[in-house]
Amino acid sequence: MEDCNTIGHAVVAVPHTGKIHKLGKSTLHIHTKYKNIRKRLQRQGKYQLLRQIKFRESNIIRNINHCISKNLDIP
Numbered sequence: 001m002e003d004c005n006t007i008g009h010a011v012v013a014v015p016h017t018g019k020i021h022k023l024g025k026s027t028l029h030i031h032t033k034y035k036n037i038r039k040r041l042q043r044q045g046k047y048q049l050l051r052q053i054k055f056r057e058s059n060i061i062r063n064i065n066h067c068i069s070k071n072l073d074i075p
Contacts, residue, residue: 010022010023011023012071021071023067023068023072024064024065026064027061027064030064031057031061034053037053041053
């Protein structure tokens with residue numbers, strides 16, 4: 001069972017064990033960190049470095065989403 005009403009992370013409850021898992025809690029921190037970096041680089045006019053930072057953030061978030069999907073034990 002998954003809770004979709006959370007903000008920033010996935011909450012998954014395992015009914016047969018009664019445990020609750022909070023997955024992907026670091027995504028909100030990563031988004032704000034890279035948003036500030038992108039804002040600073042855009043002010044400085046360093047657009048090539050800005051593009052590299054965008055891809056780095058995308059890869060980190062993609063990896064976190066991959067790990068979340070692998071931790072969801074859907075029968």
